[in-house]
Amino acid sequence: MKPIANLSQVQCDPGVLHFLPLGGSGEIGMNLNLYGIDGQWLIVDIGITFADDTTPPGIDVICPDISALQSIKESIVGIVITHAHEDHVGGLHYLWRQLKTPVYCTAFTASVARRKLGEAGLLDQVPVNEVLPGAFMELGPFGLEWVTLTHSIPEANALVIRAGEQTIFHTGDWKLDPDPVEGAHYDDRRLLELGELGIDCVVGDSTNATVDGWSGSEAECQKGLLEVIGQQTNRVAVTCFSSNTARLSSLGDVAHETGRRISVLGRSLFNYLQTAKATGYLRNFPPLVPTTDLDYLPRSEQLILATGSQGEPRAAMAKLAKGEHPDLLLEPDDTVVFSSKVIPGNEKKLDRLYDLLSNKKIHVITERDAPIHVSGHPCRDELRWLYRALRPSFVIPVHGEDRHMAAHADIAVELGFGASRVKNGDVLALTADGPKFVACVYAGRLGLSGTVLVPLSDRALSERRVLAVGGMVTVTLVLDKKARLMAAPQVQLIGVPSGELDHKVLIQNLVALVEDVLADQSSRVLQSDELLRETIQRDFGAMLRRWLGIKPRQLVNVVRV
Numbered sequence: 001m002k003p004i005a006n007l008s009q010v011q012c013d014p015g016v017l018h019f020l021p022l023g024g025s026g027e028i029g030m031n032l033n034l035y036g037i038d039g040q041w042l043i044v045d046i047g048i049t050f051a052d053d054t055t056p057p058g059i060d061v062i063c064p065d066i067s068a069l070q071s072i073k074e075s076i077v078g079i080v081i082t083h084a085h086e087d088h089v090g091g092l093h094y095l096w097r098q099l100k101t102p103v104y105c106t107a108f109t110a111s112v113a114r115r116k117l118g119e120a121g122l123l124d125q126v127p128v129n130e131v132l133p134g135a136f137m138e139l140g141p142f143g144l145e146w147v148t149l150t151h152s153i154p155e156a157n158a159l160v161i162r163a164g165e166q167t168i169f170h171t172g173d174w175k176l177d178p179d180p181v182e183g184a185h186y187d188d189r190r191l192l193e194l195g196e197l198g199i200d201c202v203v204g205d206s207t208n209a210t211v212d213g214w215s216g217s218e219a220e221c222q223k224g225l226l227e228v229i230g231q232q233t234n235r236v237a238v239t240c241f242s243s244n245t246a247r248l249s250s251l252g253d254v255a256h257e258t259g260r261r262i263s264v265l266g267r268s269l270f271n272y273l274q275t276a277k278a279t280g281y282l283r284n285f286p287p288l289v290p291t292t293d294l295d296y297l298p299r300s301e302q303l304i305l306a307t308g309s310q311g312e313p314r315a316a317m318a319k320l321a322k323g324e325h326p327d328l329l330l331e332p333d334d335t336v337v338f339s340s341k342v343i344p345g346n347e348k349k350l351d352r353l354y355d356l357l358s359n360k361k362i363h364v365i366t367e368r369d370a371p372i373h374v375s376g377h378p379c380r381d382e383l384r385w386l387y388r389a390l391r392p393s394f395v396i397p398v399h400g401e402d403r404h405m406a407a408h409a410d411i412a413v414e415l416g417f418g419a420s421r422v423k424n425g426d427v428l429a430l431t432a433d434g435p436k437f438v439a440c441v442y443a444g445r446l447g448l449s450g451t452v453l454v455p456l457s458d459r460a461l462s463e464r465r466v467l468a469v470g471g472m473v474t475v476t477l478v479l480d481k482k483a484r485l486m487a488a489p490q491v492q493l494i495g496v497p498s499g500e501l502d503h504k505v506l507i508q509n510l511v512a513l514v515e516d517v518l519a520d521q522s523s524r525v526l527q528s529d530e531l532l533r534e535t536i537q538r539d540f541g542a543m544l545r546r547w548l549g550i551k552p553r554q555l556v557n558v559v560r561v
């Protein structure tokens with residue numbers, strides 16, 4: 001079934017709340033969800049995802065394609081952002097111009113959003129409204145309640161959304177951390193109350209639905225870091241997710257307890273430290289030592305915080321591993337601690353980094369060696385706890401790949417609740433009898449190429465792949481009125497290796513081939529640019545495949561004078 005291009009063409013029953021994910025269902029990243037009733041819509045989260053092996057070259061950032069919303073954009077009452085992770089807020093400054101609607105979030109998220117909007121030159125245009133944790137508010141037909149949960153960033157909020165006959169609990173990202181180190185505890189009293197009041201449907205985080213038990217506490221992780229760092233006698237460099245304020249707080253405490261001073265490498269760490277302090281977090285975090293002063297500190301008193309826990313090539317940790325960081329050179333018997341998980345797809349990059357470090361006789365400690373990382377997402381027993389508290393009629397798993405969402409649905413069913421599977425683009429009516437599929441609207445992906453958002457299905461990007469794989473050959477012919485060559489054909493190879501042939505010889509052979517092809521053609525072909533191009537491309541392609549075994553992109557320019 002072909003997806004419907006515009007959401008306005010979908011027949012939605014009056015008085016019924018509808019749910020539509022445009023990103024984040026069937027994938028981890030790029031969350032964008034909509035709730036709609038009587039022609040008015042609310043956006044919950046507007047995130048990005050990052051490129052992987054399948055992404056065309058030159059694309060690092062990917063946003064949901066929201067073209068299906070163009071026809072209803074006047075009816076969007078607002079964008080509500082649950083928390084400040086990139087997969088929830090990262091798309092705001094890329095997509096807001098297409099939506100032009102107010103934004104609502106708590107203070108920490110607002111601070112992160114404003115920084116991004118400022119960098120995009122949008123700060124004056126986008127109304128970012130700060131909401132207090134636990135607040136109640138109305139946006140058009142939607143009654144919203146913000147419920148505090150714990151996660152791996154300050155101010156992770158679930159939303160209770162009341163509209164029509166329905167009460168929805170939209171979890172955002174969450175876990176149940178009994179000792180989150182920084183920020184508020186989760187509001188278990190309110191969760192139990194909400195269960196008493198009645199929740200019809202939970203739309204929730206599936207990330208760890210395949211993982212047994214509980215996700216663990218930031219406080220346990222702090223103990224692990226203290227033990228590991230306390231054992232080291234030389235310099236220690238730690239990398240973690242910059243937005244994990246609790247982890248930064250723990251590292252501040254560990255530095256204090258182990259007699260070390262902290263120095264920071266990497267812009268995103270500075271940004272998040274600044275945001276956290278400006279919004280009331282990290283009050284006890286020690287003052288930083290400028291990297292220029294590190295030479296005056298013994299190695300045993302240095303604790304370096306560095307960006308790049310996923311092996312990102314431009315981040316500080318990759319530069320340290322290569323010995324290319326301008327401000328610091330790691331030395332033998334230093335220790336690097338990866339206080340983070342490996343996001344699937346980054347294994348090879350990180351293995352290369354571990355090798356570079358161990359070749360320099362630098363010790364590497366990861367979460368496989370010591371309890372120095374905990375996940376920010378609920379494992380199976382936390383999901384069970386939430387469902388026993390809320391007792392929803394139905395569960396719609398989101399925020400996960402298919403296997404995570406399937407495992408999440410199984411947990412709901414095991415506890416006696418209904419579960420509905422959803423994929424990006426599905427419009428569901430949330431009725432008293434459970435979610436009902438209504439239609440499927442277009443839900444694509446946009447890649448950021450420079451400053452331009454391009455559909456990943458765009459021809460320009462598929463051509464980029466062809467160029468990346470096979471390179472390019474250009475042929476320029478200058479012909480007179482009788483289609484005779486006025487000069488030798490110009491042949492250029494871009495990204496095409498010449499193999500055993502000398503590059504010049506290869507070009508000469510190709511020029512000779514063009515001349516032979518031209519000599520053999522009828523005047524009908526010679527007088528037609530199109531036929532001439534086709535003929536040269538066919539013969540050229542066959543020859544290059546035979547000589548080099550590749551099929552470069554070909555561009556034949558015919559100039560007639």
Ligand SMILES: [Zn+2]
Nearest residue numbers: 085087088173
């Ligand atoms: Zn998320």
Ligand SMILES: [Zn+2]
Nearest residue numbers: 083085151173
């Ligand atoms: Zn998150």
